[in-house]
Amino acid sequence: MLPWLLLLICGSPSLSCVPAGIPVSDVNLETRPPGGWVMEGSKLVLICSVANATGNITYFWYRGALGSNLETRIQHSLTAEFEIMEMKNSDAEQYYCAADNGYGPILSEVVNITVRVPVSRPVLTFGDSGTQAVLGDLMELHCEALGGSPPIFYQFYHEHVILGNSSAPSGGGASFNFSLTTEHSGNYFCEASNGQGTQRSEVVTLNLTGRQPDDPLRSPPRPVLQESSYLNSPDPRQLQSVYENVNVVSGDDIYSLVYHTQQEMEPAAAQHMRTHGASKVSRVSPDIYSKARKVNIVDMDYEDPM
Template identity: 45%
Template sequence: MLLWSLLVIFAPLSEEADFLTLKAPSVVFEGDSIDLMCQKKKDWWNIQTVVYYKDGKQLQFPDKVSSVSIPCASLSDSGQYSCSATVKTFFRSKSESSRSVGIEVLELFPRPVLTVSSYWPTEGSPVTLTCETRPSPQRSNVQLRFCFFRDSKALGSGWSSSPELRVPAMWTEDSGSYWCQAETATLRVRKQSLQSQIHVQRVPVSNVSLEIWAPRGPVIEGGNLVLLCSVAKGTGNITFSWHREATRTSVGRKTQRSLSAELEVPAVQEGDAGRYYCRADNGHDPIQSQLLSIRVRSPVSHPVLTLRELGPQAMVGDVVELHCEAQRGSPPILYQFYHENVILGNISAPSGGGASFNLSLTAEHSGNYSCEADNGLGAHRSEVVPLNVTGTGGCRRDHVTARVLGTLCGGLGFIAAALLCYYWSHKIAGGRSALHAPRDASSANPQESTHTSSLPDIEELQPDYVNVGPIDVDMVYSQVWSIQPPEDSANTRRMILENKDSHVIYSEVKKT
C-alpha cells in the first residue's frame, strides 16, 4: 500500500500536463473579448501562481489571478495560448503547465479602401470620395460609420453613417493627401485606409469682356454706373480690375471665386465719360477686355428765353427773334416756343447750345412768351417773358424804315420849298409882264383869252398824288395836280408847252 502511494506521488512528468487545462475560445472576431482560465484537475492542489503564454511568450497578467481577459481582440491576438502554475501538494511545491490552445481572431470588416472619382480634377468640378468596406457575413448586423480626412483634418461634418463624401467643387488649395476611417458604432474596432493624392488643376481665364450692367438705359448724370467684368472660362480665385484708358489707372479691384464681378460708380458725372477696360487674373497671365465707350448724359437745365432785335417799343411789322438756350444738357436738344401756351414752332439743336425762332409781329402777338428744352431726359420750361405790341393802325414801319423815310421826306421837303420859291418868282414875273402888256395885245386874240379863262382855277383842282409823312406828323410834303386842257384849243396846248412846269405844284401845307 505504501508502495502504491509513492508511485502516485512520483508519477512521470509526461502525465503532469493533465493536471492543468487552459479554457479559452478557439474562434473570436475583432472587438470581441478573449477570456483565458487556467484550471486545475485536483481539488487538493493549491495553486500559488499562474502565468499565461502566447506563442511561448509570457503575457503580462497578475501572477495570482487564475482567469484573465483580453477585452478587445485584434487580428494580432491570434496564436497558441497556454498557462503554467505553481502548485503545492502534501509533500512539496512544483510547477505544472497546460496544453496549448489555438485561438484565431477573425476580421470583423476588411481594411477600408479610399476611392476618388477623379484624382486630377479641374477647379470648380465636384469630386466624390468613397470609403469602401463591409462587415463579415457572420456579423452582417454590425453597423459601421465613416470619416474622411485631408492632411489629418476631418472633412465635412465628421463621422457619418454614409460611406461617401461629395465635395461640390475642388480648388487648387484643396490639393493634398486624402484618407478615410471606418469604425463600429460601439467604437471597439477602427480601421484606416491608405492615403491617396489628389491634384486639382487650374483653368486659365479666357474671353474677358466688359459691359454696362443696364445696357438698354442711358447713363444719366447723378445716377449709378455699374460695370460688369466677366470671363468665359477660368477657375479659382480670379482678380478683376477696372481701368480708364485716359489715365490707365485702376478705378476698382475685386478678388472672388466667380466668373464675373461688378464695379459700382455712384453719382457718375459727365467727367466720368470715356473708354474703359477690365482685366482678369487667376495666377496665369492676366487677360484684358476690349475697350468700352461710356457716354454720360445730363438732363437739360431750365432754359432762358430772350427777345432780340427789339427797340424801345415793339410795333406791328417788327421782326423779333426768340432765342431759347439751356446752359446744361446733353445734345441733341429740342426747343419749343410758346405764345400763351400755344406752340409757335420747334427747333432742334443737334450739337447743343441754343436755338432761335423769328416772328413777324402783328397786333395779336401781344402776350406772354416762353420756351421749353427737352433732350429725352426730362423737359424744362423757361420763365415767362411778356411782350406788348403797339401801333395797330395806319401805315407803320419798323424803326429802320421810319428813319430812312424821315431822311427822304426831309430831303423832299427841302426840294419842295425850293420849287415853291421858284414857282412864285415866275408867277410874279408873269403878272408884271401882263400888267405892262398893250391892251391891243389882249384884244388881238380874243379866242385865246376865252380859252385861257376857261381853264379851271388851279387852287380848285383836286390833287392826283399826295406824298405824306409818318403818322402823327400833320405835314404834307408834296402834292401833284394834272390839268387836261380842251383838245381843240391849240393856243392852250402851246401855253402848256411853253409853261411845262406849271402843272406840278410843290407846296408845304398843313393838314385840314
C-alpha cells in the same frame, strides 16, 4: 496619391504639372446704363464677366489709357460688378476690366464712357425790338440753355401752343423767326431738352403796337401848285426856277426876281412889288434868293413894268 509620389511625378523631365481646372476666357465689360453714356450725377455700374472659368476669380477694373486701377475683387462667380456712385464730367474716359483664376489675367475690350450734362433752365429773349414790337415786323425768338451736353432740342410756345422748334447740334442756343400779326400779342416761353428731362424758361409777355405814320421830316407833304400873278410868269406846272426882270431902280443896276412856281407870294408882298419895285434881295420861297448883277443897260433890252 502620396505627397512624395506627386512630387516625384511633377519633377520628372518628361511630365509637366499644371493647376487643375479651367482658365478664364472671353472676358467682357458691360455698363449700366447701357450704350456707353451716363448723365452727370448719376450712377455708373461696370459689369465684368467671363464665359468659362473654375475656382475663385480675381477681377480688376481700370480707367484711362494708362490703366489706372479702380478696384480689385476676388469672387467665386463668373460675373462681378463695380459701381461709381456719382459720375462727374471728368469721369468721361475709357474703361476696361481683367479676370484671372491663376492662369494669367485676360483683358476685356475697351468701353468709352460719355458723361452727359443735363440742360439748365433756358432763357427766352426777343429780337432787337424787345418786348415792345410793331405789327408787321419780323420777330426773332431766341432760346438758350447755358448748360447742357449737345445736341440740345428747343421748342417755342405762344400761349401754350407750339410755334415751332429748332436744334443746336453743337450746343448753345437756337432761334425761331416769324412775322408779327395781331394774334401774336401775349405770353411766350420755350423748352430745352437733351434726352434727360426737359427744362422750361420763364414766361415773357410781348406787347404789340400799330405801325407809326411816316416821319414828316423824311416825307414832306407835296406843295399845292398855285397860279402865279407875276408879270411874264411861266406855266405854273413847271417845276424849274424862273428869272424875271422887275425894274430898274437906279443907274446901271438891273435886279432879277427868282421864284419857284410851287410857292405863292402873299398878296401884300405882291402889291408891294408892283408899287415899289423889287428889293435888292427878294425872298419868294424860304430857301431861294436872288442877287443883283451888274449889266450895261445900253447892251440889254428890257421891258419897263411901270
